[in-house]
Amino acid sequence: MIEVLIYLFCLLSIGTALTTCLSSKIIRSTFFFGITLFLIAFIFIVVGSNLLGVVQILLYTGGTLILFLFSIFLTGDWDYNNLGETFHKPVSSVLIAFFFFLTTSYLITTSEIFIKLEDKFNINKIVSTQDISVSLFNDWIFILELSSILLLATIVGCLTLLKFRKEID
């Protein structure tokens, strides 16, 4: 049952990611991007990382999607000269993306480390939220503080840009 769900979510997430890329309107692209984020969160939950799935849905999908939607609504007429529909150098972009996919796939399929990892792969392993929080507040406290400073700097940066915009007006 879990395997079927994972295969289903994988296929759906690839499909919605492709639709995100190929949608002509940016609002449709954002909508399918949100569905992709939800499906990836469902994969997280199904494989046992419940905390990450919930964080992805509540904070990441919710926050990011709301930011994108607000940006689209605030800019009003969002498809200037059909900019969302056009592709800039599509052939070279496809080639680079395909090269990335082929190279990483080749490295992974031929690597002995990944063959060992595949043997050790355990889908039933549930990641405990308590273990993550204990590890986060003991071993990774310095990085946690750094990320909080980064968030603070982001708030200050956004406010500075907003102040700059107000002066222009």
Next chain:
Amino acid sequence: MFMSLIYTSLFISSIGIFMLLSKKHILSILIGIELFLNGINLFFITICKSFSDDIANIFILFILVITACEVAIGLAIFLLNQRINKTIDINSLDRLRDN
């Protein structure tokens, strides 16, 4: 199942790279970066299932923080560009320096 998850993550990352390189709309470029990082997150979580410790979960939490910061700043610049230059073209961002 391991390889299907790995290939899904790589495919989503490739789509993100394609969006990042091919689109001129700033929001599409930001969505491309998000897709790429989500593919990487899925890759990490798949690898994490083969190890005994939960280090990948902590890495993904930090990646989520960095992504949220990047989106907030990116969208603020997008709004500023649209307000000043009256365009959403990525090539007009350098004109923000003059104002």
